[in-house]
Amino acid sequence: MKARAFDYARPASVAEALTAFEQADGDASYIAGGQSLVPALALRLQAPARLVDIAHIAELRGIAVEEGWLRLGALTRHVELHDHPLVATHAPLLALAAPHVAHPAIRNRGTLGGSVALADPAAEFPAMLLAMDAEMEITGPEGSRRVPAGDFFQDLYQTALEPGELLVALHIPAAGPGHRCAFDEIARRRGDYALAGCGVMLTMPGDIVDEARIACLAVGSTPLRARAAEAALIGRRLDPDSIRKAQSALADDLDPPDDAEVPAAMRLHLARVLLGRLLGGMAEAA
Template identity: 65%
Template sequence: MKARAFEYVRPQSVEEALRAFADADGDAAYIAGGQSLVPALALRLQAPALLIDITRIGDLSGLDVVEDRLRIGATTRHFEILGSELVAKHAPLLAMAAPFVAHPAIRNKGTFGGSLALADPASEFPAMALALDAQIEIASLEGDRHVPVADFFLGLYETALQPGEMIRAVHVPLAGAKTRCAFDELARRRGDYALVGAGVNAEIDDGRIGRVRIAFLSVGPMPMRAKGAEEVLAGNRLTCEIVREAQDALSVDLNPSGDEGTPAEMRMHLARVLLGRLLGRLETTP
């Protein structure tokens, strides 16, 4: 199949893009990296009358430290996250996850904001944004608003974005001297969708865990936070017993679905194994 005929505009500002969407009576779509939208257009899963290219809007791209947060522009490419010294220093969990995002050709075009807006439950960056307690800056004609990432993902491919709104930037708290992170995923082949993946973002002081956030991908309809496991870990040292208790808590935190190739029981087992591996790496990370 081929995409239906559509009009195309390339606005120079966020406000111009928002106005173009409104003038199209909502029969429009924003495009930046296009790694998800273009296949959907080709299959006519989406068929907007107007395509709004936001790649030339400077305010939507780039990485910068603003006060106590790392600001990541929505159209910042995946490869920029992978190669950024700012990300490696201030949001190391994102740097750890970036090499696992698809393949180089996808990373060269895909955008950070586009990944969060799509909210694919098997995608690395949405889950790591959840682990990092990010804030999503959303632009609309009524003005900007900031949405905590915990309130942003609502369900399968469903977010807090309203029609016509777009992500302007994502704000991530800066890692501190006591921050320790770990990320990994299990997949049949590198670059395939993960059977299960997870990231841990913790503060460790003298061997004892303080604040900790754990987020999983590919184990539910959206990025899933393991709050029960976090409660087990907080305030404790990483003994074998505590790690086992945290793994056991996943039976309450997660409820993965299965398919023909990966039964739900197998996915849950892999989640437990993966959490154990990640916790074992925490004290050795810089």
């Protein structure tokens, strides 16, 4: 199939992009890297009357630390998350997850904002932003606002973005020297969507876990925080007993979908295996 005929706009600023969208009476889509939208257009899963190309808007670029927050412009490409020293230092979960995203050609073109706005529950970056308590900066006709990641991801491919609004930047509390991070996922082949994935960020100034953040992907309709597993670790040493309790607590956190290819029980088992593997590696490193 081929995409339907559409109008094309290439604004030079966020304000112009909002205007271009509004002029299409809401029958428009923003496009940047196009790694998800272009296939959807070709299959006519989406058929907007206008594409608003935001790939050249300078306001949507840039990586910087501002008042204790790492600010990532929405047009930050996947490969930049892998390579940029500020990301490695202040948002290490994103740097650890980046090599697992699809393949190099896609990482060279795909944007962080596009991945977050799509909100695929099997995508790596939305889950890691959830783990790091990120905030999404959104601009629309009514002005700008910041939405915590926990409120941003609402349901399968549904977010807090209203029609016409544009995701401008991602703000992440900068990680400190006491943070320890790990990420892994299980997929049939490298680059395939994960059957289950997990990212962990622990605050451990000594040998006791002061704070735990655990987020899982591909185990629900949205990325999920594993709050019960986190609670099983806080205030304890990272030892085999606390790790087993965290793994067991995942049953209270996750309710994976049941499908013919991957039963729910298997996804939960894989999530437990991943969490044990990650926490075990962090305990050895400590």
